[in-house]
Amino acid sequence: MTARDHIAVGLAKIGMVLRSHAWRQAEATGLTPTQAQILVHLVRRGPARVSALADEIAVSQPTASDAVAALIRKGHVEKRADPDDGRAAKLHAKATAKRTVARMEVWPDALLEAAHVLDPIEQSAFLKGLTKMIRTLQVSGAVPVQRMCVTCQYFRPNQYPGAAEPHHCAFVNAAFGNADLRLDCGDHVEAAAATQEKAWARFNRASA
Ligand code: SF4
Secondary structure, eight states: OOHHHHHHHHHHHHHHHHHHHHHHHHHHHTOOHHHHHHHHHHHHHOOBOHHHHHHHHTOOHHHHHHHHHHHHHTTSEEEEEETTEEEEEEEEEOHHHHHHHHHSOSSOHHHHHHHHTSOHHHHHHHHHHHHHHHHHHHHTTSSOOOOOGGGBTTEETTSSTTSSSOEEETTTTEEEOGGGOOSSOTTOOBOOHHHHHHHHHHHTOTTO
């Protein structure tokens, strides 16, 4: 087996931990993992259309529609007219949804503890590697668009070559290192394609 195969095996094992955690949460909350993902999205990011939810959690629209119908039946979600388009509807989380999400553990303790055993240099290298893999998966269409630094209009990779914190975020106007690269940032704004390509080339410079 090659190093690539070993990495894939390792990621599959981490995926097992996440899947088993998702099903435990499902048992505790009475929701399926897909319903739970939709509920977390609506509570944390606000109202959305079914099509946007399907894109966000990488399921088909019929699957998202079924999960939404179940969430409406369970009293967690309601449909309201979309103020931007009178013919469309957006889904809104109800108070019960917010209470349910507040009770959920987003990440399994075992996974957080496993990440904690990495020292700061290992965490930094791991996060940079994950960023590169997830960006590649996004470009190939294998995962939905991610709100990550490397696609953000505020990202200035390797603005300070050789520094411990080589990158710059123009949104908060501060330097940061690979250990602080975001994979899901609420302040993310998608950069134009040409800007992303330039940033990607600069991010991959060996000096970082
Ligand atoms: S706004 Fe967020 S995603 Fe964009 S560069 Fe800053 S930290 Fe990264």
